[in-house]
Amino acid sequence: MALGPGNIALIVGAALIIFGPKKLPELGRSVGETLREFKKATKGLIEEPKDASPSEDKKHNSAKEPLK
Template sequence: MGLGGPELIMIGVVVLLLFGGKKLPELMRGLGKGIKEFKNAKDGVSEDTVEVVPVKLPVSEKST
């Protein structure tokens, strides 16, 4: 049970009627950005992600 060609065309016509031709590019741009952000979040990749790696410091023994 998926979306075929006729269903997608019908959805496109309804969206065009609801929002008009001038708003359609803006809506598609927003949809594309949303999909991109979702994929980045799903993959765990983002510009502000920083990987922290623990570093072992040498330990010096104190002699008394």
């Protein structure tokens, strides 16, 4: 479901009515900061498994070695 120009105008108009023109820039700024923090957190979660994978590979390789 795509947002067309009419839908975006309706959302912006509703936001102006609900929050007012003075509060809207502050609200946009806080939403932007929240999204930025969320992206940082998810990027950190994505990079963690890459760091952990070599130790997991060592565990799997040691299981392949024959017992003495």
